[in-house]
Amino acid sequence: MISNVQATTQHVVYTNKAQCRDCYRCVRMCPVKAVRMQDGQAYVEPSRCIACGTCVRECPQGAKSVRDDVEIARRLVRDGGRAAVSLAPSFAAAFPAWQHGRLVAALRRLGFGYVGETAIGAAHVAKATAEIVHRRSNRSHVCTACPAVVSYVERYRPQLVDNLIPVVSPMIAHARHIRRTLGEPVAVVFIGPCVAKKAEAERPEHRGAVDCVLTFAELRRWLEAEGVDLAACEESEFDEKPAGEAQLFPLEGGYVRTMGWSTDVLDARVLCVSGFDEMTDALDFLDDTAQPTVIEPLFCTRGCVGGPAMDTDRNSFSRRKRVLDYARKADERPNEQPGAADLATAFRRDSLIETREISEEAIRNVLNMTGKAAEENQLNCGACGYSTCREKAIAVIRGLAEPEMCLPYMKRLAEQRVDRIIETSPNGIVILDQHLQILGMNPAFRRYFRCSDTVCGRPIAHLMDPEPFERLAAGQEQLVERTVTHKKYDMVCHQVHYPLPEDKQYVGIFVNVTNxxxxxxxxxxxxxxxxxxxxxxxxxxxxxxxxxxxxxxxxxxxxxxxxxxxxxxxxxxxxxxxxxxxxxxxxxx
Ligand code: SF4
Ligand code: SF4
Ligand code: SF4
Known part of the structure; x- marks a missing residue:
């Protein structure tokens, strides 16, 4: 399986080289430009990738994949003794209401002795967060439930690491809760819509909490492989009931609401944002404001219900509604909650901000290579996946991009090659416009028909019998091929004539067969x-x-x-x- 693939450091997102068609869409869509192009192939650059899963969703060829961990989960359940599952509350969006209870039963059939909702951990996280924010009320905070956001800040906004609330995510909190309440040994498998959680579970400080992370897509594959049909399952209850509001965690505002704070969009103290652009806007805002602000960011648009492995084609607002409906029915009995010590974590500065100075001269050299030295030639068309020619030149210097990714440059190169072939051809080539007037010719044609560029603009009849071209123009034939004696030039030619319909032009190729x-x-x-x-x-x-x-x-x-x-x-x-x-x-x- 891995033989034909390139895996990331954490083996979470990788490219299947055989399927990659070199279209640069993943380069364009990757929010942190973690895709490196090399020899016409897209590679995920492990040190830059935050495992957000965007490229997996966006690749039109299905060439980007998420590591499949079903086999690990199956082994844990089969061989590891007691197994527990932590099911993300966004399951309510991925599965219709009639399947909710049956899904719990199906998980038990797969071999899980304990089935609980990650929302239990979310309630603990919200409580710990509220305490920290209250204690450090003079500073701004960034919530840390979303591992893609955490990775992004650590690598690309290291100056904001101190603003990250030092509390684990609901997944880790719930896993620790399971281990504490069930006692060791127990294997914990998290199931949700998130790819980044696979990487989160592997962070050294979280090792031993979650044994395996599956996406909803993997869960469906596993159920199918085991022949478990949800329609044929009886209903079953979760082993533990989460606190009511915590089930809103996958939605914008869910975290803050569970903290007991207002989610009024006009409340200036709180910014609940989702999607990369909103998130970066909100983080930028921290530089502009002196007022302590709490940012609740979710990397995916509309939150986890828009997660990369949310394998449903339902509209994102319908998915949101499903979670709201599900949460409304929940038991609001508060859980027994642990102290914050069990939930504490720390973040690192993995800064990927390039400290290496890139000189203007180096950038100019790369721009020069693709004929973009002059500003008017910098089209900034985005075809290479980068927003500007300059950005792409910097990526070339950093080893992430190749000069040949510039499509206008490659097109021009190809045209130059064609021009060269035509110029050096031993056969005469002439191009006519729709009125059969000469547009251009190559040196061989000029030699054969003893003319120069001064005939451009004149009808071809000036040089020869225009009959083959007239047949094309009349639409009688798509190709006229014949041997013609040109007495005036003491020459016999084998001639091929064909139209260029898109350009409304006609081409004549003349092979001199006089000898x-x-x-x-x-x-x-x-x-x-x-x-x-x-x-x-x-x-x-x-x-x-x-x-x-x-x-x-x-x-x-x-x-x-x-x-x-x-x-x-x-x-x-x-x-x-x-x-x-x-x-x-x-x-x-
Ligand atoms: S999106 Fe990326 S991985 Fe997919 S075909 Fe295009 S270049 Fe290849
Ligand atoms: S998973 Fe996200 S960060 Fe990683 S390469 Fe794909 S789009 Fe970029
Ligand atoms: S928003 Fe949710 S699904 Fe998306 S990366 Fe964050 S935690 Fe994962």
Whole structure:
């Protein structure tokens, strides 16, 4: 499985090289530009990737994949003794209401002895967060439930690491809760819509909390492989009931609401945002404001209900509604909650901000390579996946991009190659416009038809019979091919004429076959001469035979027999001449 793939450091998101078609969409869509192009292949750059899963969703070829951990989960359940599952509350969006209770039963059938909702951990996280925010009320805070946000801040906004609330995510909080309440040994499997949680579970400080992370897509595959049909399952209850509001965690505002804070969009103290652009806007805002602000960011648009592995085609607001409906039915009995010590964590500064100075000269050199030294040539078209030519030049210097990714440059290069081929062709090439006027020609054409560029703009009839082109223009034929003698130029050409419909132009290609034709003519003349000589010889032999017959007084019959034999001899000679001519022809053609 891994043989034909390139895995990330954490083996979470990788490219299947065989399927990659070099379209740069993943480069364009990756919010942190963690895709490196090399030799026409897209690679995920592990040190830059925050496992948000965007490229997996966006690749039109399905060439980006998320590591499949079903086998690990199956082994944990089969061999590891007691197994517990932490099910993300966004399951309510991925599965319709009639399947909720059945899904719990199905998980039990797969072998899980404990089935609980991650929302239990979320309630603990919200309580711990509220305490910290209250204690440090003079500073701004960034909530840390979303691992893609945490990774982003650590790597790309290290100056904000101190604003991250030092509390684990609901997944880790719930896993610790399970281990504490069930006692070891227990294998914990988290199931949700999130790819980044696979990477989160592998962080050294979280090791031993979650044994395996599956997406909803993986869960469905597993159920199918085991032949577990939700429609055929009985209903079952979760082993533990989460606190009511915590089930809103996958939605914008859910975290803050569970903290007991207002989610009024006009409340200036709180910013509940989702999606990369909103998130970066909100983080930028922290630089602009002195007022302590709490940012509740979720990396995916509309929160976890828009997660990369939320494998449903339902509208994102419908998914949100499903979670709201589900949460409304929940038991609001508060859980017994642990102290914050169990939930504490720390973040690191994994800064990927390039400290290496990139000189203007280096950037100019790369721009030069693709003919973009002049500002007016910097189209900033985004076809390479980067917003500007300059950004792409910097990516080339950093080893993330290749100069050849510039499509306008490659197009121009290809056109230059074509121009070169046409210029150096030994065959005459002419291009006409829709009125059969000459647009251009190559040197061979100028030589053959003894003309110069001054004929451009004049009708082709000025140089030759325009009939083949007229047939194309009349739409009678799509290709006219023939051998034409151009007496005026003392030349015989094999000609191919065809239209360029999109450009409303016509092309003529002229292969000079004059020499081949004259060889053929000479051969034909030789053959005629040979036959004439043979006939002359025959006549002489017949005359000689008559003379001999008369002289010897032999009868007419014998004379005729002799004549027949001489005729035969003559015919044979003619055939021999023919075959000799053929041999010459073959030898010289
Ligand atoms: S999106 Fe990326 S991985 Fe997918 S085909 Fe295009 S370049 Fe390849
Ligand atoms: S998973 Fe996200 S960060 Fe990683 S390469 Fe894909 S889009 Fe970029
Ligand atoms: S918003 Fe939710 S699904 Fe998306 S990366 Fe964050 S935690 Fe994962």
């Amino acid at each position: 081949t034709q004259s060889s053929q003519t000479k051969l034909d003349e030789l053959r005629v001469q040979t036959v004439l000589q043979a006939r002359e010889l025959l006549n002489q032999q017949m005359h000689l035979a008559e003379t001999v017959a008369t002289a010897l007084g032999e009868n007419t019959a014998r004379g005729e027999a002799l004549l027949d034999r001489l005729m035969l001899l003559a015919e044979q000679q003619e055939q021999d001449e023919d075959s000799m001519a053929t041999s010459w022809k073959n030898a010289y053609s």
